[in-house]
Amino acid sequence: MKRLLIVDDEPPVLHALRRLLKRHFEPQQLDVEVCADPLRALQRLQQARFDVLISDYRMPRMDGVTLLARARDVDPRTVRMMLSAAAEFSTVVAAVNRAEVFRYIPKPWSEPHLLADLRAALEFDPCATLGPGELERRRLEALEPGITQVDWGPNGEVLMPGHLATRPSRL
Template sequence: MMRILLVDDEPAILAALRRSLRLDFDEATLQIELCDNPFTALERVCVGEYDIVLSDFMMPQLSGGALLQALKDVAPDTVRLMLSGSTEFSTAMSAINEAEVLRFIPKPWQAAELEQALRQAMARRLELLAERAERQRREAEAAAGLSPQEAEARRLEAEEPGILHVRRAPDGSIIL
């Protein structure tokens, strides 16, 4: 199950987003949480891990760009999406580039576009988790002092148990 945090200062927008997402995703696929304050959203991300954060761009307390930029530093593997009704394209683009936002969704959104953006974000989140696991595996191997050959041998043995065990006949030939 993916956890998504929707952030917008307008409760009606949050409710509409939730309704739209519930039509496309069942509760076993997507757990939706709402937050109408960007500072509270930042606190929640610091306390619990979210797979996706979809934030409005224009909020009075803190801009969505600033929130997503902070999330990039606090939770780099959380996929960030931006929602905006703003017509200031250059401002939105700079926020997108700085916060490394995966997708920009204009208000009013189209249900199919929102669904596609969420599916793309889910796929990206799975990629990020796989990359993190691979990084951690390499770091653990480096900490254990394994050579690249030993690390690869362990990986192969874990993937296919017995693959490295070679049975030989008395004459030295390999028994299959």
């Protein structure tokens, strides 16, 4: 069974999407979970594996691009989709470049297009293009943000973070 998480701060949107999906998917095909709070959604993504995440763009506490980018770091296998009434080009560019979204779905949505995009997302394997090294780097970054960050000096030397550079070394 595939799992879908939908995040939108507007309950009527969540209800409409849930009704639409119930009409087109059998319960054993797709488990749909909805969340009105992006921070709670991020917690759910850390607790459970979801095949697809659909997020609204404009929400309080965290915008959809940030949520989708953080979801990518938590689990790069989760296919990310943006659902939004915001049609500014900069929003679409941020969604594609920062969050690596699979599809951008405008509000109001077209049912046939949304269903086709969701079916394509459920079949898509985002990790087919990622090597094992990148998968491991993303897993480590999700567990310990900054752990894979390396600062280089002007002569190619690795720079130690300030709090480590002042500690005396012991052999």
